[in-house]
Amino acid sequence: MSDWLCAIDHKRVGVLYMLAALLFFLAGGMEAMVMRAQLAAPGLKLVTPQIYDQVFTMHGTTMIFLVAMPVLTGFGVYLTPLMIGANEMALPRLGALSFWLQFFGGLLLYFSFATGAAPDAGWFSYAPLTEKPFSPSTGLDYWALALMMIAGGTIGSAINLIVTVATERAPGMTMRLIPLFTWMTLVTSLMIVFALPALAASLVMLLSDRLLHARFFDAAQGGAPLLWQHYFWIFGHPEVYILVLPAFGMISEIIPVFSRKPIFGYPAMAVSTVAIAFLSYGVWVHHMFAVALGRNFLAVFAAASMLIAVPTGIKIFSWVATMWGGAIRFTTAMLFAVAFLLEFTIGGLSGIAFAAVPVDWQMTDTYFVVAHIHFVLFGGTVFALLAAVHYWFPKMSGRMLDEKLGRWSFWLIVVGFNTAFFVQHFLGFLGMPRRVYTYPNLPWYGALNVISTFGAGILVFGILLFCANLAMSVYFGSAAGDDPWNGWTLEWATASPPPPQNFAEIPQVRSRRPLWDLKHPEAPDWIHEQVGGQA
């Protein structure tokens, strides 16, 4: 036990991140089920409106800050040293500190339930609703303090990852040769370092208003309610890419290995990632199109938001081209990766709709947005994570996940997810606002909502089956061996699970696929790269 509590080894810290995220994922999932149950029919009274508001606030906050960010950080911390041929993170103690800050931040947030007043103003907590006169309970103080701890922890681990990639790479591994997952982790970490301080600053202002009678957001006393929105979304939009870029990185590792082909257009992949990172800082106002901010001002942000579709499209086309002409093995990991491609494309395309300002003037803050974010964050990030768990679990545990259970959980999750969320697009078209605890009995409202709730139920079964597979395979799974997937990156060159010192001998790297070179001495990759990159 104390081995784990005091662990500073990057693999242990990484696993702690993932387990904590799984715990909070189950909590956030239960909150989602409370909401879907309450919305199953018009006018239900399963929970009071006060409880409903707390539950949807906690669901959003949990899934973003306590599930998605930590689990992606966990994968980054676990895999980065292995992928770049290092034995440890550059700053191991900072890694442990970051995790515990984040974890206790999560506990602090959940402690607010015990006080009887969880935060209830939504995950983006717009001022002035969050000001003391409108939200007198202590819930929002817990929310702000917990998020500050989480922000601190996240920044710490991001710095750690940046330094590690910068200084710990194996000999011969230049920045042009690091695996794409490492590229995306690096870019994500840089984004965290620039985005999270904006959140922290806005939280300081909020706490000052609430506890010290400051007046940053109080219009009646000369404050500016919109200031909160600008600060929050300068953090909040890069945050979306912070949650999705590492997922892109995972997909960029998994699809090539199971298609038996290298990633199509590595340089374009890396460059488009950097392009997304830069653009993501210039689009925050598209969350505020419904505020009267001036037509020309909005047009600039609409243009920037539309531009992001270009690098994102490059990625999607490149993944398809990687599969094209390959020899595809449909393991559960690959199934989830392919599902990611399709679901994320739906989420991406519905996202472009919001960049078109007039569409946004109708659809924002409706169930269309709820559908969109779930296609991006569940269909995108979570599907990629499920692919990643099936892909790297053998490396982390030394045992294989059960493929048969994996397939069952895959189909349950895909069917449940699409049933639950696709119909929400139509609810948005029909004018159902989001964040309502109930709705009038208008045509189609009841029918579409009950379908959505039914789908959520299927989804729960799929997730539980996946958890059962994890728990069983840790103990009873068949032995994995060092390299069960015939992989190409360095983590497959060491034992499964890797020993505390990752590599007995640090390998010399000459190409993007060091293990391919090893397995195919007759046609190593570095031959192409020597003659000028692409064949």
Next chain:
Amino acid sequence: VIAAVVFLAVVVGVVYSIVRYRLRGSPATEPKQIFGSRKLEILWTIVPLFIMIGLFIVTVRAMVLIDAPQDSSRMPDLIITGHQWWWEARYPSGPYPTGIIATTELHIPSSRRLLARIESADVIHDFWAFELARKMDAVPGRPSYIWLEADTPGTYLGACSEFCGVQHAWMRFRVIAEPEADFEAWFSRQAQSPPEPSGIAAEGARLFRTKKCADCHAVAATDLSVKNGPSLAHLASREFLGGGISRNTPDAVALWLTNPQAAKPGNRMPDTPLDTGEVQALLVYLESLK
């Protein structure tokens, strides 16, 4: 439509790859190793870029058509204010002989483009009558403008579209669009003072003042003073109560009198102790406000 085409292209690519390149049998040899193609990559950068430029042009044109001037010096036809959790519409006296206030059910003349100013009395709300206008955030201290226009007469539904607290769900409203003549008739009916109460209704009217109901609620549409609660003028002629939470029946009104928190949990109306006779008298009085 463009989205559907792009999605279809991706689906075709994925499905074709899945079917055509599915591994059969044992992996004897690795497939041809292709690292990329400059031509293809340029193609799938340029084509989306042009789609986006086209979309941007369409977007800006639509914005110009839809959006009302935000720096208007013109007197608005309507001033709509969001409160936790009800909507108030003021018809300024400018175009009319006198100003009036309507609550949650507002009438407009059809086939006329009205300039509406959106305001908030407390937190951020969003005025959204989705068949009549764009949605517009109501930000405290920062009025904004929309065009409100109904092509055909009818009843249009609307809702608050920015989370604004406990009863965000029941901050619905209706816009009744009618031909000019009907609208004028409605307007002059609204502008009339409430009938002089008699009998038990007179007792109700007295209680309305002594029990401090009148501190927050107006009873005449022409009473333009700023109050904390919604105006009850012409209450009996409304179809719904509490932003749509219940139909306007005597029982529902009585529940507001005896236990406002049960009528709409979380609302700002204080509990006022009333005995059965007082409730009855107030009820008769409120039902007389037609």
